[in-house]
Amino acid sequence: MPFQPDRLSVPLVQAPMAGGASTPELAAAVSEVGGLGFLAAGYRTAQGMREQIVRTRELTGGPFGVNLFVPGPPAPSSAGAVATYREELLADAAEYGITLPVPTDEGDDDEWDEKVDVLVREPVPVVSFTFGLPGASVVEALHRAGSQLIGTATTVAEAEAAEAIGVDALCLQGPDAGGHRATHDAGAEPSDLPLPDLLAAVRERVRIPLIAAGGLGTGEDIAAVLAAGAVAAQLGTVYLRTHESGASRTHQDALVDPRFTETVVTRAFSGRPARGLRNRFIDAHDATAPDAYPQVHHLTKGLRAAAAKSGDAERLHLWAGSRHRLARAVPAAALTRDLWEETRAGAR
Ligand SMILES: Cc1cc2nc3c(=O)[nH]c(=O)nc-3n(C[C@H](O)[C@H](O)[C@H](O)COP(=O)(O)O)c2cc1C
Structure with missing residues (x-):
């Protein structure tokens, strides 16, 4: 049975974070406690991505995802x-x-073809995409290999395009998110539609499961997006200071430095x-x-x-979402468990 994004025992997704923050140790720690950990393949070679996948498999038998940057035309x-x-x-x-x-x-294809080849030959449970959508042949090849696919959208139009291409679930990224906006057209101004409004608007138009991301830092934040119809919450910034994070010391310290x-x-x-x-x-x-x-x-x-x-x-x-002050220097498993506990306590 393929992995189902809407059947996580802990509906928390550790956001893929390219540039060093995402590590096999971080992804595995989150997956081990029932969430979904992610590796970030952006800025990495296909070989580097493969090595991280192998290492993650050594650390967990749980499901995890690999995120790809979809190459666009040069500006x-x-x-x-x-x-x-x-x-x-x-x-x-x-x-x-x-x-x-x-x-x-x-342009820069970020070894797109080579990465897709690796993922088709050695499939992982989940592959997600940012900055755009893959072509139909890639969707078909990854599906045939047995992966579940997650698109990322920042607008209703991007969400509709993702559903049309056949992804299994969608990550909706609101404007408070840390790091790059997932906006498909790099030249366009990013949408500032708040996450609750984006979630409500996309739910009207799209049938696939939705994962909400951007500016989530507490159990209360998570409970709110789940109550609004998301099947899971995706969090990035709050994982940046966990023990397994690969973010630089300067980045980690800045997140809680009062001068910022x-x-x-x-x-x-x-x-x-x-x-x-x-x-x-x-x-x-x-x-x-x-x-x-x-x-x-x-x-x-x-x-x-x-x-x-x-x-x-x-x-x-210093990539950071609006909730950066809540980034905690604790093990990622403990953070995931605590956030889920807080979410459930708030809902009781
Ligand atoms: C340091 C950093 C790197 C990121 N890199 C990626 C990436 O490689 N791929 C991706 O889809 N999203 C990336 N994101 C965005 C996250 O997937 C997610 O949308 C965001 O972290 C959610 O907002 P939050 O940081 O407020 O939790 C990154 C975010 C951060 C903070």
């Missing part, structure tokens, strides 16, 4: 805008004594809208950052690595 004629942005960032790069790559107009007082959505780090703690890099560059993903991601990659190395929270992309 139209972005080279000029990215070159101008590069000039602007040279002073930041000079602070670390590094150079910045010269932008090209090439708000989160904002910015294209400054990657060219795609993403929510993070507002810092000096965002203040300096948000207004001028072009909507060119993944070109801006590649442009700032070295800069962000240097910031991480020197513990410079003012130039690092």
